[in-house]
Structures are given as structure tokens and as C-alpha cells.
Amino acid sequence: MPNSELMAIGAFAQRSGLTSSALRFYADSGLLPPADVDPATGYRSYGVHQLERAVTLRRLREIAMPLAGVAAVLGAGAEEAARLLDEHVARIEGEAAVARQRAAAIKSALGGDAPGSLIAVLKGPVLAEAVEQVLTATATPTPTATATATGPTHDPASAVLAGLHIEASEEAVALTATDRYRLSTRTLVPVRTGERTWAGTVDGADLRNAVADVRRSALVRVEAVPHGLWLGMSGREDRHCRVLPEKYPDHRSLLASLGEATTRATVAKGALLRALEEHPGDRPVLRLTDRGLRVQAPDDELSGILLPAAVTGEDLRIRFEMTTLYAAVSTAIGPDVMLDLRGPLQPVTIRSADRGDLTTLTMPVTFDH
Numbered sequence: 001m002p003n004s005e006l007m008a009i010g011a012f013a014q015r016s017g018l019t020s021s022a023l024r025f026y027a028d029s030g031l032l033p034p035a036d037v038d039p040a041t042g043y044r045s046y047g048v049h050q051l052e053r054a055v056t057l058r059r060l061r062e063i064a065m066p067l068a069g070v071a072a073v074l075g076a077g078a079e080e081a082a083r084l085l086d087e088h089v090a091r092i093e094g095e096a097a098v099a100r101q102r103a104a105a106i107k108s109a110l111g112g113d114a115p116g117s118l119i120a121v122l123k124g125p126v127l128a129e130a131v132e133q134v135l136t137a138t139a140t141p142t143p144t145a146t147a148t149a150t151g152p153t154h155d156p157a158s159a160v161l162a163g164l165h166i167e168a169s170e171e172a173v174a175l176t177a178t179d180r181y182r183l184s185t186r187t188l189v190p191v192r193t194g195e196r197t198w199a200g201t202v203d204g205a206d207l208r209n210a211v212a213d214v215r216r217s218a219l220v221r222v223e224a225v226p227h228g229l230w231l232g233m234s235g236r237e238d239r240h241c242r243v244l245p246e247k248y249p250d251h252r253s254l255l256a257s258l259g260e261a262t263t264r265a266t267v268a269k270g271a272l273l274r275a276l277e278e279h280p281g282d283r284p285v286l287r288l289t290d291r292g293l294r295v296q297a298p299d300d301e302l303s304g305i306l307l308p309a310a311v312t313g314e315d316l317r318i319r320f321e322m323t324t325l326y327a328a329v330s331t332a333i334g335p336d337v338m339l340d341l342r343g344p345l346q347p348v349t350i351r352s353a354d355r356g357d358l359t360t361l362t363m364p365v366t367f368d369h
Contacts, residue, residue, distance in 0.1 A: 005048050006036055012046040016054035023054075029067060031074065032057060064092065097209050101240055116223030116230050119168045121192035124217035124233065130175050130186045131164065131207050131214070133331045133358060138162045138204050139179035160246040163201040166229070168194055168222075176251055177204075182324045183251060183347075183361040184331065191219060198224050201248045206241035213239060254361075258347065261340035263313040266353050267293050269329060269337045275305040276326050283365060284325065288316045288341070298367055318344045318364050328360040 013020045026032040027044065032054055034044035046054075053074060060070045065088055073081045139161035165176040170193050176185040206228075213236045214220055221232035231239040265288050275295040276284060287294040287304070288311050296304025298319055318341060328350045329337055336353035347361045 006045040007048065009034070009044045009046065012051070012054070016051055017058050018054055026057060031067065031071060063088070100206065100242070116225040117195050117198070118192075119166075119194040119198045119222040119224050119229070120173050120188075120190035122173065122188055122190050122220050122222060124214050124220045126188060127220055128211045128215035130188055130358075131211055133333075134175045134177045134184045134186050135164060135204055135208065136327050136331050137177040137179055137182045137184035137360065138164070160201055160244050160248055162204045163244050163248075164204055164207055165199070165201045165248045165251070167197075167199045169197050170194075173222075178249060178251060180249070181321070181363045182328060183254070184328070184358070185251070185255075185360075186358040188357070194222075200224075200229070200243040201246070202229055203242040203244060206239075210239040210241060213237070254347075258349070258361075259342050261313065261342055261349070263288055263311065263316045263339075263341040265293050265309045265311045265339045265341070266336055267307055267309040267339070269332055269335055271307050272329055272337065273326065275307060276322065276329070278305065279322070282322045283319055284322060285317060285319045286339075288318075290315075313341075316341055316344065318348070319367055320362065320364050324362050328362045331358070331360065333358050 007015070009020050009023055013023055016023075018026070023032065023034075023044070023046075027034055032050065035047035035050060036045040037043070038045075056074065057070060060073060065073070069084065069088055073084050076084060161179055163177075167174045167176070168190075171189075173188045173190055174185060175188070176183070178184070210231055213233055214231065217233035217236055219234070223230040223232065225240070228240050228242045231241065233239070272293070272295070279295055279297075281297055283298065285296050285298045285304075287296060288309070290311055292306050293309035293311065294304045294306045332350060332352055333355050334352040338349075338351055338353045340349040342348070344364060345366065347363055349359060349361055351359045
């Protein structure tokens with residue numbers, strides 16, 4: 001190779017982001033041998049063509065891929081490399097989940113020998129369904145500017161919006177989630193009530209990881225323990241879910257402040273979802289009249305899909321983000337959904353037409369959004 005295409009190890013280290021010592025290590029391991037070694041001095045030089053491999057190697061090591069895995073990815077085609085990366089990330093996530101569970105158990109043990117307080121005994125399949133439905137209204141935590149060695153940290157104010165707020169009373173257990181644009185709440189009647197009332201915000205990721213086991217358990221015993229909730233399941237490993245320390249938004253005041261509906265519509269859930277799926281834009285308009293409910297584009301009054309619907313009250317034209325409206329309708333229980341509307345800029349209540357235990361509030365957007 002011409003000398004003009006070779007770089008000294010220091011220059012190559014600077015351009016690749018690898019230290020000189022790391023380059024020596026990867027050369028000795030066979031992952032990135034130098035292009036040329038001076039036989040007299042042993043000085044190593046690298047070719048420009050090796051930069052891409054060096055950068056890829058560095059990125060793989062930054063996500064904690066072992067050397068054997070790095071060699072496999074570097075020697076694979078694009079499709080096989082993608083599969084190997086997916087397997088590696090899944091393995092890390094699984095190990096992290098196990099670590100969280102074990103750390104939670106240790107923290108509970110450090111909190112003392114007192115047993116957990118019974119919050120409620122719930123039917124496992126019902127609890128799993130409710131958790132999945134309500135968690136669709138959670139937000140994704142926002143990374144902060146500061147990152148740790150294991151990844152980005154998250155803003156506590158947004159982290160609590162990724163959790164599920166649970167309130168247990170003598171009569172019921174209420175699950176609530178919100179991302180400030182949508183709020184979903186479902187009330188469950190326990191098989192057995194708890195020893196006391198309890199309220200807290202539970203980590204959403206922990207609950208998602210527990211859902212599969214919860215669904216396969218006839219009954220789940222929910223106990224309050226230091227730093228979290230303990231889910232006891234017969235024949236399966238108990239699960240611990242962390243409780244977040246941040247204060248949850250005052251959703252009770254929001255629900256209490258809602259005015260009376262000025263327009264109400266009952267429509268088939270499946271038909272409304274299909275109309276939203278066929279809508280070409282990302283901000284559909286719902287037009288409600290005594291003729292029914294029309295899903296249309298904001299700039300076209302005559303087009304769209306007219307759905308049979310029982311509409312009472314004032315005619316209304318209202319616009320939504322597709323992502324919020326579709327999720328709210330799709331999680332509703334039963335074949336028909338009821339929409340209570342309070343004007344073009346007020347929260348809309350979406351619930352089952354015949355069951356009131358799952359309710360979702362969805363914010364519309366303005367027409368000049």
C-alpha cells in the first residue's frame with residue numbers, strides 16, 4: 001500500500017475514536033490488524049480504508065458487545081449483522097430486567113422484616129388487560145443532557161408520566177396514566193379488598209415486564225412493600241415493581257373540572273378505526289351532525305367517510321392528532337364507543353357505550369395547529 005494512504009497509529013486513533021492502546025489490543029485480538037508494521041521499529045500504521053471498520057468496532061464496544069460478538073457482526077452481511085445486534089440488545093434488556101428485580105428485592109429486605117401490606121387480590125387476566133390498556137397513555141421519559149456510563153438519564157418530571165398511577169380503596173383499584181395529551185383510567189373490582197388504602201405511581205417498564213406472568217395467574221396478590229409493589233402469583237415467580245418518588249399530576253381535579261358534554265356520539269368502534277386507518281393525513285377531523293359522524297380532511301368539507309352514529313346535541317367539527325385519537329379508540333372496551341364532546345378545544349371523553357370501567361380523555365388540536 002502506498003505510504004500516502006497510511007496513517008500513523010496516533011492519527012488513526014484520533015480519526016476513529018479509538019485510543020492507541022485500544023488499537024494495539026484489537027490488533028493483537030485479530031479484529032483490526034494494522035495495514036503495515038515497520039520490521040525494524042515495530043511501528044504500526046493503518047490504512048484509510050480501515051476507518052469504517054474501526055468506527056463500527058468502537059460503536060459495537062460502546063453497546064457492550066463482547067469480542068466474539070463483534071467479530072461475528074464485522075464478518076456478517078447486513079441482514080445477519082442486524083439480527084445479531086437485535087439478539088445482543090434483547091439479552092442486555094433481559095439481564096437489566098433481572099438485575100432490577102433482584103435489586104428491588106434487596107431494597108425491600110433492607111427496609112426491614114415487616115411483611116408487605118395487602119392492597120388487593122385481583123384476577124390476573126383482568127389486571128393484565130387493564131395494565132396494557134392504560135399504559136398506552138403513558139409518555140416516553142425524556143433523556144437529560146447528562147448521561148451515565150450505562151446510558152442516558154431521564155428527566156424526573158417526564159419519568160413519572162411513564163408510570164402507572166394506582167389508587168386502592170376499600171371498594172376498588174383505579175389505574176391511571178397520562179402523557180398530558182391523553183389520560184386513561186380504568187377501575188377494577190378486587191376479588192378481595194386490602195388492609196388499607198394506598199396510592200402510588202408504579203414504574204411502567206416494570207409492569208410491562210410482569211404482564212405476561214400476571215396474565216397466566218388466576219389471582220394476583222398485590223402488596224405494598226418498601227420502595228414498590230409486590231405481585232404475588234401462585235406457581236410463578238413473584239414480581240417487584242418500583243414505585244416512583246415524583247408527585248403525579250392532579251388528574252382528579254382535571255376529571256372533576258370537566259363540563260357537561262354539549263355533543264354526544266355513539267359509533268361502532270371497528271368502523272371508526274377503519275375510517276381513521278384509511279384517512280390520508282395525520283390530523284383527522286371529526287364532523288358530527290344529526291346525519292352521523294364523518295371522518296374527513298380539515299380542508300375538504302365534502303370528502304371523507306360518513307359513519308352511522310347516534311349523535312345528540314350541537315353540531316361539531318373537531319380535529320385530533322391521529323396518534324392520540326386512534327390509541328384512545330382502539331383500547332376502548334366493547335363493540336361501540338361513546339364520545340362526549342365539549343367543544344372544539346376541550347378534552348373529549350371516550351369510553352365503552354355499555355361499560356364505564358375504562359375511560360380515556362383525549363385533547364383535540366386547533367385547526368391552525
